[in-house]
Amino acid sequence: MAALSPCDSFSSFDKSKLLKLSEIYKNDFDDSEKVHLNGILDIYYHSLFNDEIFFNLKGIADLSRLLVETGKHLSFPLVYRLLKLILVLPVATVTVERCFFCNEVVED
16 A cells, blocks of 8 residues: 555655556456556656645545546556555455454354
8 A cells, every 4th residue: 555655755656566466456457557557657656746736645545536636547547546456455355354254253
């Protein structure tokens, strides 16, 4: 999550981690999108880093909201897809963990 975090002027931005995430989720990014994402992440970073509107955001939820409000989610659809994936992962992980826990309790 930190790799896309806008906190402290995107100080935790990490392109290699974001590219790795796109590799892990192969069903969400085809090969041509992964190649395109490599270049787009640089443009995205410099575009938002230099835009005053994106200063002082508190987290990725604020980033997501502001991307939609400014229409930048349309300019960077692959980055926005990564952002949505990052926002959904904690919820999906907890849901799966709860299912496993419930099955263990029932079986005991």
